[in-house]
Amino acid sequence: MTLLQTMQFLSIPGQAKEKKQLVTQVDQDRIPHAQILLGRPGSPKLAxxxxxxxxxLCLDKKNGDSCGVCKSCLKSMQFKHPDLHFAFPVISKEGKKREETTSQDFxxxxxxxxxxxxxMDIQSWSQYIGAEKSQPNINTRECNDMIKQLGMRSFESPYKLQIIWLPEYLGKEGNRLLKMIEEPTDNTFIILIAENQERILNTVISRCQITKVSPVSDDHAIDYITARHPNIDSDILAQAVQMSDGDLHKAMSISLGSxxxxxDLLLSWMRLSYKRDFSELNDWITLLNSKGREDIKHFIEYAMSFMREYAFFLQTNDVSRLSVSQQSTAQNMTKIMDMIKVESVAKLLQESLRDIMxxxxxxxxxxxxxxELGDILRSKDQVKSLYNV
Ligand SMILES: [Zn+2]
Structure with a gap:
């Protein structure tokens, strides 16, 4: 991916409504002073x-997008425009106290x-900065620096922009920003990128215009990943996208990492469990276990998403949400699996995921x-509760 692509509306899959809304704000000179882009993890809110x-900031806007070549775009694209500021959750930098460390250090x-x-999501960012042991956050120093920075004159553009990624990690420090959000200096725009409205102070929320960002559709996710990784296996990609439920980050990490x-794994698991073939089951478990905990987790998530789609197919007879190979699996499964069994299997999968985590x-x-799966699949009439025994 080139730098140019990441900074243009053009590079973002789908989101026609959101793009239009943002572009119109700028074109009609109605940019809100404080705005929250709110969307689930893996949705294009930061993009x-x-x-x-x-x-x-672009000096030569064209057709509802930045030009990508002007002096200003070149700086924005490297995230080095002097009037574009970032704040995001961090931990203490080596050799520095936490209270003295800010986003600048990272x-x-x-x-x-x-x-x-x-x-990216907060987990991958945490890993990236080595924060496995300590929880990143946005601290007092960071808030004070933001207030100071935005109180000064802009450098090159008439505008000053402050992007705050994940204001959930401000905690009560958010109170420090209230005045800045309510009465920003002229031509100052604050953009908060958030995932969970409930974890942000109400006093902050009430002062911002909220723009909801939708998840990425399956088709857009497939196009986006294929364009960047043309050699990716299309079946694996389709599975990864289906189980990611609009989370583009997750779809990428599963499809590229796996x-x-x-x-195939799910089909053989059901077959072997049904047959109660413990020797083959043991081989199957050895195979899955060799992939590591993350892949086991993804496998269970895949099975959960397949059960959801299968239940939809059972109720509607509509195969359109299943891939070609899933369609034949689903057709075969109707002989042994009704809605009651689907619910029991879904519950079993949830418990499995919880145990693995x-x-x-x-x-x-x-x-x-x-x-347990074998028992559910073999039960004739009603599935007795295996979980209360
Ligand atoms: Zn430009």
Whole structure:
């Protein structure tokens, strides 16, 4: 992905409504002083904010997008425009106290992380800055620096822009920003990129205009990933997209990180559990376990998403949401699996996922769940509750 692409509306899959709204604000000179772009993890809210900022600062706007070549765009695209400021959750920098560390200390990492992937989530950012052990946040120093910075004159553009990624991590420090959000200096625009409205102070929310950002549609996600990774296996990509439910970051990390065909794995799991073939089941578990905990988690998530689609197919007979290989699996499954069983299997999968996330030994968990799965699939009339025994 080139720098140019990440900073233009053009690079963002779908989102026609959101793009139009943001562009119109700029074109009609009605940019809100404080705005929240609110969307689920993996939705293009940060990408939209970056394109929006680049567009506001661009000196030669064309057809509802930044030109990508003017002096200002060249700086925006490297995230080095002196009037475009970023604040985001960080931890203490090596050799520095936490209360003295701010986003400035992680700016190079931030630039390369968002160049690679403006859809990243807090987990991947935390890993990127080595924050596995401590929870990143936005601290007092950061808030004071923002207030100071935005109180000064702009450098090159008539505008000053402050992007705050994940204001959820401000906690009560958000109170420090109220005055700045309510009465910003002239031509100052504050853009908050948020995922969870409930974790932001009401006093902050009430002072901002909220723009909801939709998740990425499956077709757009497939186009986006294929354009960047033309050699990707189309079945694996389709599975990853289906189980990611509009989270582009997740769809990318699963499809690029995995060589596992979950559809085949699921089919053999059901077949072996049904047959109660413990020797083959043991081989199957060994195979899945060798992929690592993350892939086991993804496999269970895939199975959950498949069950949702299968239930939809059972009720409507509509196969359009299933891939070609899933369609034949689904047709075969109707012989042994009705809605009652689907619900039991869905519950079993939820419990399996919870166990895996709790670091319970995957072999033990998978074997126990395979036996339960076999019982559900073989039960004739009504499925008795296996879980209350
Ligand atoms: Zn430009």
């Amino acid at each position: 939209l904010a970056l394109a929006y900022a680049c567009y506001i 700016l190079d990492k931030w630039r390369s992380a968002i160049t690679d992937n403006p859809y 060589s596992v065909d979950y559809s 709790r670091n319970i030994n995957p072999r033990i968990c998978l074997m126990a769940k395979s036996i």
